[in-house]
Amino acid sequence: MADKIKFAVAVLLVIAGLAGFYLLGNAALVLRVLSVIAGVVAGAAIGWTTEPGQRFAGFARDAIAEARKVVWPNRKETLQTTAAVFAFVVVMAIVLFVIDKSVETLVYNVILGWKS
Template sequence: MADKIKFALALLLVAAGVAAFYLLSETAMVLRVLAVVAGVLAGGAVAWFTEPGRQFAEFSADSVAEAKKVVWPSRKETIQTTGIVFAFVVVMALFLWLADKTLEWGLYDLILGWKRS
């Protein structure tokens, strides 16, 4: 129950920051943006101390650790793969254009007899 109250308080702090943005419409934009940032940071700080907040922090740390384990392709491999994809796209575009023109010729010229001038 305490986590729900903390989470509700965090949402209220974020909402207060957004409300301050609109209530301070006569002041400088920097102050209005700082009010939103302060509300979000305060809400995040309160949410951090809830059980879902701790689980999110643990999940984030695990995600960063997994991302560090990934073997990313080298620049050469990336350029080669990109070249293969572009070549495939060009070949597929030519094939589809040829198929379209063949069907157009067969349907309009041969079957319907609509010769274009």
């Protein structure tokens, strides 16, 4: 039950920060943005103390650890893969153009008899 109350307070703090942005419409933009940032930070701080917040923190730590294990391609591999994708796109565009023009010719000239 305490987690639900903490979560509700966290949501209310974020809403209060957003409301402050609009209520301070005549104030400087920096003050309005700080209002939003303060609401989000306060809401996150309270949400962090809940059990779902702790689970999310563990998930985030695990996700960062898994991202560090990824073997990223080097520049040469990236350029080769990009070139292959562009070549495939060009070839498919040509193939689709030929198919489209063939079907157009078949329908308009042969079936309907509309010579263009």
